[in-house]
Amino acid sequence: MSKMITVRDALNEAMREELQLDEKVFLIGEEVAEYNGAYKISKGLLDEFGPERIIDTPISEMGFAGMAVGASFLGQRPIVEFMSFNFSMQAIDQVINSAAKTRYMSGGQIACPIVFRGPNGSAARVGAQHSQCYASWYAHCPGLHVLAPYSPADAKGLLKAAIRSNDPIIFLEHELLYGLQGEVHGPEHCEPFKAVVEKEGTDITITAFSFVLGKALEAAKILEEKGINAEVINMRVLRPFDIESLTQSVMKTNHLLCVEEGWPVASMASEQAMLVMEHCFDYLDAPVARLCGVDVPLPYAVNLETLSLPQVDDIVQAAEKVLGKK
Amino acid sequence: MSKMITVRDALNEAMREELQLDEKVFLIGEEVAEYNGAYKISKGLLDEFGPERIIDTPISEMGFAGMAVGASFLGQRPIVEFMSFNFSMQAIDQVINSAAKTRYMSGGQIACPIVFRGPNGSAARVGAQHSQCYASWYAHCPGLHVLAPYSPADAKGLLKAAIRSNDPIIFLEHELLYGLQGEVHGPEHCEPFKAVVEKEGTDITITAFSFVLGKALEAAKILEEKGINAEVINMRVLRPFDIESLTQSVMKTNHLLCVEEGWPVASMASEQAMLVMEHCFDYLDAPVARLCGVDVPLPYAVNLETLSLPQVDDIVQAAEKVLGKK
């Protein structure tokens, strides 16, 4: 690795490189072309690749998602940008019924090489309709890969792999990570669809993905000062879930805290509790714990919003509680 | 209780009684009026209540779901029939963003007294696009009650309570249960939004909801013959989840098997594993186990379909495995 760039630029670079490599790749979505993307992820791509490959759409999520899926049936490789994954709810029938299920329903005949990407989860004070996390919904459904990058290296390497995959991919970005800086690999490198141990530790495993992974890493530093050596795993692949990385770590630390921005019920955290039951129950020294977004439509008021989402201190306290120190 | 009727008639009776009681109640959906419902759930209602209250719609799920939500903002009490919950994906933005979140986003000012009901999950050989179970998706989202009746008594009593509630309700029926017979209560009775212990037992708790509850009850009989006394809980309320019923039972039996028709990842079963972690971990004598639908878009072929869904024998074996007997 060499260059320091932002997640925003990493995503841009991934798309640019893949657009250069394969003329079947195209980008479609609202404001992706002339406006360079609502969050400027597609900056410069229209200039370089022209309007046939960088396509502005009307506000027709169900329509353009379905259209992109149709194009993929004939071998094109669309990248669909949802301006926010909240708007993917309008298109979700096409994502699940037309994209995720078609390979199976066709007995393997029809591939659907498509990436649905865009910011997922909360941003800053955008209210309940613009802040939902769709990780567990998409992870629930067979036929998809679900990725949730954290760092620029994740963003670039996973997006490149996603674009090259012949399967439909849900690629969950996070608005509050777009400015995050980090190193990235060169144009050849794709990241494997596996979790990453961001910080090794021995006392407790903390899993997190997307924006709250940053909070988990901060919390681990504070825990360190308190004499607790947490292992922090970047659960950037939510489907198929990287069970091995999870269980290996839990077998070492014997404690698990799952941090997640989304709502708690039937969440990725819930899933991890079950996976631990299935794979390494006997290694647990304490029950698996979750620290999720509060079970409420995200409020706008600053004090309530802060309370609704996992904060660094909350993570520290939750970890201490798992370890019986609180 | 007195009368023996089918789930189909129980649902019909619940709607009829509530339509009689409150003129603000109305039923809307595809084929609900002149055709008497695709599955005849609304039989006779058009004749009794007329086309102003039993309303056939075009095939416009997003539109009519949103329209019903809008009507509820002004105090009407719509019952929205999705011909299948699979089609609710087209309307899910209106269900989540407009129905579930509005009370909160309005600071408590706007109520949305609406019931979304229809068959959910598999039927017989209807293929991947018509067989998805939406239980865990809806249970994930605050602002909703999610109900999944099994028996005619559940169906009637819960639907009546749902229609009377001032909250948005997801009411998940099952096509293969429509013909199930059972007793129901009279017109006054509403069921509480709580789970029900269908069979008491001491050795293992088996939770299930909707169609597969019947399989769990059959399995319990076989287990009985094998000297295993299973407690079977009808988890008919998925949100807010009836944690108390779950934990009380697990504290007694020390073993839990969660049976579910839907896909395993981030499922209601996963949620129960986490709830046990949170509420009664120390009472477990073995890890919580799940028996879910296989993680695959439901195949049409008879042999594969059978393999994909939890069958009685699978439940028996899974229970034995939890108890270390296999």
Place this chain on the structure above:
Amino acid sequence: MIVDKKTAQKMLAKMMLIRRFEERAAAAYRDGHICGFCHLYIGQEAVVVGAQESFKSGDAVITSYRDHAHMLSCDMTPRGIMAELFGKKSGYSKGKGGSMHMFSIERGFFGGHGIVGAQVPLGTGLALALKMQKKDNIAFTYFGDGACAQGQVYESFNMANLYDLPVLYIIENNGYAMGTAARRHSGDKALYERAHAFDIESCQMDGMDVLKVQEVIAESAEYVRSKKRPFLIEAQTYRYVGHSVSDPGNYMPKEEKQQYKDNDPIGKLSSYMLENGLSSEEEIKAMDNDAKASAKDAYVFAENDDLVSEDELMTDIMEDQNV
């Protein structure tokens, strides 16, 4: 309206094959070989058969769940289709898809889709791909009168117009969406006029007369191919049977049904051919016997075919199980 003997015979034979195939499918359903949904095309044959004459290699076809006829019109085999209906391993989807979900990349058939209206954006996307690939091809996108109530249809029209996509939209207006008569779900205005709101040219045609259909679709397909612009046709047709095999179709007035039957596409083309000396009674009879034989052959084949291996339960979900 000029049609040569060969074309007329080809179209008649295909309509007969569809009719006999569907009758066999209905029988197989009653016999318990086919389960779940099974949507028959009986009465509507002229639409896809008239259209098939405009199909060129590399074109794409997509439709709803009422799809057996469309597959036959793409020259997919009766055996492969019937085996899929039976849920057997030689079915086009190895039995995994069933009646509503079959595909053949080789024959240009892209499903078979169970969600009303969903095939319209998909078909628009097939056209987008054809445009991107700079092909001289078009996408035939079929949908019902009931599907016209789906918003995604208008989202598609708008984009097809904006992007100049080579898509031929064909509304198969058979008068009903399940039990709902078209005027009850779409009002009094003709459906084809809705295209105009999105600047797409359109027309209506008698969908019971295959010669008329063939002519209108030839012209409009040529428009789409040469102008690289969308076009919409509303075919007025009728299904003689219920929505799916289990629907008795009691909502269809007897006289209405009889009117259409009196206008039967197969009978009509047969008469025309007889009158114009394009075929003899015996030839027509022989063609029908061939159709019956093919349908029966498909049935027997499917009956004797094996179920897909249980090992296939977890295959074909994703290509990259592990990247």
Place this chain on the structure above:
Amino acid sequence: MIVDKKTAQKMLAKMMLIRRFEERAAAAYRDGHICGFCHLYIGQEAVVVGAQESFKSGDAVITSYRDHAHMLSCDMTPRGIMAELFGKKSGYSKGKGGSMHMFSIERGFFGGHGIVGAQVPLGTGLALALKMQKKDNIAFTYFGDGACAQGQVYESFNMANLYDLPVLYIIENNGYAMGTAARRHSGDKALYERAHAFDIESCQMDGMDVLKVQEVIAESAEYVRSKKRPFLIEAQTYRYVGHSVSDPGNYMPKEEKQQYKDNDPIGKLSSYMLENGLSSEEEIKAMDNDAKASAKDAYVFAENDDLVSEDELMTDIMEDQNV
């Protein structure tokens, strides 16, 4: 076009209040009091203000996220709105909703919706409820040019036509959906014509001239009220500012913007009133000062208001927490 002094003054005052309120909101955003999205209505004032004259008690209004002006037109208080923008407890949603999510049952305002197009079925449903309740009321349902690309809009039109619903659809065509010019998202045909495809009558109007707006909406609201039928109006208007406070709006050509500014609704009505002796320069100046004072008062009020109590985090989710 006849308008009395009182009405003219009322409309001018309301347009001024909206303008000054929005300017204050922009300032508050820069000051860090408002966060997230904040969509201003500057330039479009004539539309809601012309419409308010047709609003009768019991009518319902619904719109998108660009909603401050609609609330003011419903006589919701500047303080309550600004407090909500600040996320404070006296806001219409106790700070839980924010800019895009405010409501007032008392004033007939049903949001404030963040999902483009979603308010159109909702507004159609308000009309359904009004019809069911046999009220003499109508539902004003506003949406943008960009929202016209949403399929649910046409699903709504179709149902409003089928069920004869008293809904007045008002397209606020301000020429852009975020950075996309209307012709790039909707083609060349006028948006109001799309209603015809669904048998709904419609018209287009100059949305910069409040007197014209008032007249057209009076007539069409009367049509909806008396005929119990939907109607659609396309207002041609313009926003002088970017899409949300953080959008510089560079895609809007300077000359285009200037053209509209030269046609400013406040300036235009002011001139008319001066010319026709309906107000003096001083009166108009005083009205504007009042508007500024109200906006400032709202700002100060909101600034001094408290945050909602943390105990409120988990309230207002459902009524029946336990049944």
